Amino acid sequence: MDRMPAGAPYILSEVRRLLRVLMGETPRAAEQNFVNLMEMSKVRLDQNLWAYEIMADGSATYIVFDHGTKYTTSIRPAQIPQERVIPIAASPAGDNLRNRLRARANALREVSTGIFEAAQIGATLDSVDFLYSEAAKGPHYRHIEAVKGIGEFLELNNEEAIRNWCTRCIDRLIESYGSYLLAGDEVIKPVATLLLFDFCPFPLSALLEMNRDYLRYGVGQTVMGVNVSMPFPVPDIKFYLEHPAVPANVAVVWGTAIAREFQNKAEVYRDHAKTRFTVEQFLAGLYLALVYYRCALYAFRAVLSLKKAKAVTSQTAKSRLDEAPTEADLCEEYRVVIAASLHAASEGSASRLVNMPSIANAIQFSSWVDWMASPTSQVNAEIEIRQAYDAQLVMPTFLRDLAIGRITCIKGEATKGLAKLQAVTRELEKHLREAVILGDPNYLSSTYDFMAKVGENHGMENAEYLRRAQPAYVQALLDLAPSSPEE
Amino acid sequence: MEKSKRIVLGINEEIGADISYVRRKHGDQDAAYFTGIEIGIVFGGTVLANFLLGMLKGATEEVTTAGGKQLGKSLAKKLIEKLTPIANQAQFKEADTRQLAQLAASHEQELDSVCTTLIADLTKPEFDRLVDGQDALETAQIRDHLARNGFTTKKVEIYSERLVRRIRLELKSE
Numbered sequence: 001m002d003r004m005p006a007g008a009p010y011i012l013s014e015v016r017r018l019l020r021v022l023m024g025e026t027p028r029a030a031e032q033n034f035v036n037l038m039e040m041s042k043v044r045l046d047q048n049l050w051a052y053e054i055m056a057d058g059s060a061t062y063i064v065f066d067h068g069t070k071y072t073t074s075i076r077p078a079q080i081p082q083e084r085v086i087p088i089a090a091s092p093a094g095d096n097l098r099n100r101l102r103a104r105a106n107a108l109r110e111v112s113t114g115i116f117e118a119a120q121i122g123a124t125l126d127s128v129d130f131l132y133s134e135a136a137k138g139p140h141y142r143h144i145e146a147v148k149g150i151g152e153f154l155e156l157n158n159e160e161a162i163r164n165w166c167t168r169c170i171d172r173l174i175e176s177y178g179s180y181l182l183a184g185d186e187v188i189k190p191v192a193t194l195l196l197f198d199f200c201p202f203p204l205s206a207l208l209e210m211n212r213d214y215l216r217y218g219v220g221q222t223v224m225g226v227n228v229s230m231p232f233p234v235p236d237i238k239f240y241l242e243h244p245a246v247p248a249n250v251a252v253v254w255g256t257a258i259a260r261e262f263q264n265k266a267e268v269y270r271d272h273a274k275t276r277f278t279v280e281q282f283l284a285g286l287y288l289a290l291v292y293y294r295c296a297l298y299a300f301r302a303v304l305s306l307k308k309a310k311a312v313t314s315q316t317a318k319s320r321l322d323e324a325p326t327e328a329d330l331c332e333e334y335r336v337v338i339a340a341s342l343h344a345a346s347e348g349s350a351s352r353l354v355n356m357p358s359i360a361n362a363i364q365f366s367s368w369v370d371w372m373a374s375p376t377s378q379v380n381a382e383i384e385i386r387q388a389y390d391a392q393l394v395m396p397t398f399l400r401d402l403a404i405g406r407i408t409c410i411k412g413e414a415t416k417g418l419a420k421l422q423a424v425t426r427e428l429e430k431h432l433r434e435a436v437i438l439g440d441p442n443y444l445s446s447t448y449d450f451m452a453k454v455g456e457n458h459g460m461e462n463a464e465y466l467r468r469a470q471p472a473y474v475q476a477l478l479d480l481a482p483s484s485p486e487e
Numbered sequence: 488m489e490k491s492k493r494i495v496l497g498i499n500e501e502i503g504a505d506i507s508y509v510r511r512k513h514g515d516q517d518a519a520y521f522t523g524i525e526i527g528i529v530f531g532g533t534v535l536a537n538f539l540l541g542m543l544k545g546a547t548e549e550v551t552t553a554g555g556k557q558l559g560k561s562l563a564k565k566l567i568e569k570l571t572p573i574a575n576q577a578q579f580k581e582a583d584t585r586q587l588a589q590l591a592a593s594h595e596q597e598l599d600s601v602c603t604t605l606i607a608d609l610t611k612p613e614f615d616r617l618v619d620g621q622d623a624l625e626t627a628q629i630r631d632h633l634a635r636n637g638f639t640t641k642k643v644e645i646y647s648e649r650l651v652r653r654i655r656l657e658l659k660s661e
Contacts, residue, residue: 048583064518068525068584071518260641323639326511333507333519386496387524390503 008112009439012119013280015108017346017360018101019124019180020287024339025294026185027131031093033343039088050084051077072336098132101125124180131183143190144232146176154208154215154230162204166194169232177291178284184291189235192295192302195258196237201250207233210243238302248308252317255306256324259299263331266292270334274389274397277431279359280438282396283345290338293331300328341394356388359395362441366450369403373410381407398424402447409450414458421451425468432477445469491598494657495531495591499524501653502646505638506530512637513580525587526579530636532594534629536573538654539601541628543567545621562608566601573597574632602658618658626651 022030040052040063052063062085064070064077076085105125109116116122130136147169156162173191176182197207211233234240237258241251266289273285303309304324312318340354348358357364372381382404389400402424409417428435428444435444448469455462467473499506506527510520547563573594579587606614630647638646 069520069523071515071520073515073518075515075517077515319640326508326637326639329511329519330505330507334504336519337504383524386499390499390527391506391524393504 007439008108008115009437011104011108011111011439012115012121013360013439014346015101015104015119015121016180016280017283017342018097018104019128020283020342021339021346022097022101022128023177023180023183024287024290024342026183027098027128028093029185031095031097033339034096035091035093036088039091043086049080050086051080053085053087055087055090095132098128101128120179120181127181127183140186141232142182142186143173143235146182147172147232152229153232154212156208159204162208163198166197170194170198174288174291178288184294187291188294188298189237190232191291192237192258192262192299193233193235193240195261195295196240196254197233199254199258199261201254206245207240210234210240210245214239237299238306241302241306242308248306248311249314249317251306251308252303252312252320253314255299255303256320259296259303259324259327262292262296262299263327266290266296266331266334270338270393274393276396277398277427278435278438278440279345279396279399280440281434282359283342286338286341286393290335290342293334293338297328297331297335300324300331304328337391337393341392344394354388354392354394356384356394359399360441362443362446365399365403365441366406366446369406370410373407398427399443402443406450409454414454414460418451418454418460421447425451429477432474436478442474445471445474448473489595489599490602490658491532491535491595494535494654495528495595495598497653497657498531498534498650499527501649502527502530505642505646508633508637508639508642509579513578523584525584525591528591529576529579529587529594532591532598533573533576534632534650535598535654536570536576536594537628537632538625538651539598540567540570540574541625542617542621543570544628545624546617559608562604566604569597569601574628577635579636615659618655622651625654 024030036054043052048065048067050065054061054063059074060076061072061074062077063072064080066077066079102125105116105121108119108121130142150168150172151161151165153165156165170191173182173187173194177184177187197204200207211230214234215230237255240246241255246254269285269289269292273282273289276282276285303321309321312321344354344356345358345360348361348364349356357368359365369381369385371377372379372384385395385400385403385407388394389397395403401420405417405420405424407417408420411417425444425447428447432444434440435442445468448465452462452465452469454460455465507520509530510523510526511518514520543563543566547560547567576590576594578590605617609617626647629650630643633643633646634640
């Protein structure tokens with residue numbers, strides 16, 4: 001019964017989980033995190049008070065574990081004795097994740113060329129390869145390539161045309177990120193710049209003029225006798241906010257307005273993701289929330305670093321500036337939490353970021369819940385689940401409810417637990433087709449199987465649960481042919 | 488499950504990882520926090536206490552309301568005295584998170600006893616009217632509490648409304 005997701009969709013979902021880890025920021029950053037985590041796992045400490053010290057570019061970051069509280073800081077935690085501060089050797093990033101991605105992508109191509117091509121995995125692999133290349137170490141402008149065909153930026157001649165152009169470019173860039181063709185780092189600044197245009201409090205022609213000036217005085221209109229064109233505005237919001245023509249109050253309110261808009265979007269995607277009934281949609285939603293949190297973080301930090309910020313006089317600007325550090329910190333925390341969640345979904349407990357298996361493995365996830373709820377377990381199973389859901393964002397609502405239903409049954413409240421599980425399975429049945437297409441783990445059959453066992457142990461009628469736990473029931477729901485080679 | 492525990496978990500669900508506003512307000516400078524639900528549970532208890540305080544204050548000030556009439560000033564005063572220390576709790580940072588869990592458990596006992604007293608003293612329609620009848624004070628109480636504990640202006644607006652709605656729903660459910 002756990003075999004339902006086998007085949008191309010399941011392999012594709014594995015590939016996508018890896019891509020979300022690699023493309024959330026950059027593949028190199030993901031590889032570096034991977035190596036750092038491997039290094040950390042070599043030192044296993046049980047004390048309640050200790051820290052890792054990671055050196056990068058001459059400055060230290062500490063990951064502190066303090067009696068159940070975990071945080072990062074750049075300030076040496078004074079409460080931790082030196083012998084409990086563990087330096088992590090800076091090992092060069094390898095290509096562990098890329099090799100795994102290639103292996104799974106090849107496996108997908110072998111199982112189904114059609115799905116491989118439809119999902120544009122070939123183009124995605126090319127893009128990932130580029131980001132490992134020497135060319136990617138220098139400045140590159142793939143965001144310009146991505147918006148090619150939408151129109152020449154400097155030729156836009158009215159407000160509406162500029163706004164339309166900005167909207168279309170944002171959509172295209174986010175789509176490229178969502179399709180794993182551009183990495184998070186490649187889209188953040190361009191997208192933030194375009195939203196800054198959209199939120200411009202004065203005529204947009206002024207922003208075009210700033211770019212023309214940049215071209216005129218910064219680059220030069222011709223290079224070696226050839227006219228230089230400008231297909232995309234300068235992708236740096238500080239370029240506009242620091243411009244002498246923009247008063248301090250306006251700069252702060254304008255910059256924080258786009259930061260807040262990005263934050264809103266991130267929250268919408270985050271909250272929407274939690275309510276999805278497939279693991280794939282949950283993770284895809286988090287991946288989008290991640291890029292918006294990163295855009296918000298970039299915008300908040302840009303505003304906080306404005307030289308003119310000290311000169312603000314308006315109440316609104318002052319209040320925005322007061323709150324910006326907190327909001328920036330929150331965005332940073334969400335960045336880390338979501339990145340860890342995406343990593344954990346790909347690697348499970350091997351990620352060393354969470355103490356639970358990957359939610360993409362229904363059998364391991366269910367066994368973990370059952371173990372926590374068992375009489376010999378030392379953990380508070382419900383609190384662990386709520387922590388994973390509320391604080392760590394590692395599971396969607398349906399999995400939280402499914403886990404709590406299981407725990408309730410195991411703790412002896414069979415009727416209450418089964419009612420909760422029935423509510424979840426009803427929804428899972430409604431979304432079964434999506435789950436199969438997206439290669440999701442088979443939580444439906446494994447839950448019915450569990451419910452049948454609960455019924456049996458409590459002397460309750462369980463024939464219907466047994467029937468629904470069979471693969472034939474899923475097949476019937478899907479109205480699928482019994483043996484489709486692609487599935 | 489005890490009533491207050493269910494409500495506190497509901498509050499926690501509404502706030503989610505945004506509990507970091509509270510962590511930041513009471514935590515170390517320059518720290519970016521990760522996991523830990525304990526602070527959320529303690530904070531959830533204080534939010535519920537603030538809601539109940541707003542509700543009881545309103546009911547006793549406006550004795551013309553059905554809830555106010557039924558509840559009686561002396562009982563309301565006693566309950567307000569019980570709730571005030573929880574509502575004013577300002578210690579959300581503990582070196583040991585197990586201590587936060589213990590604190591949450593002791594709050595839960597007090598909150599349960601307040602809820603039980605109210606439910607026992609009033610009929611269901613009276614209780615529901617009491618819960619619904621003090622919108623301005625309940626919301627103001629929660630709004631101040633969120634602002635005191637690090638939530639930014641925008642988030643105070645979003646969460647005060649959302650939390651009042653959720654707490655009412657949970658309190659009125661059987």
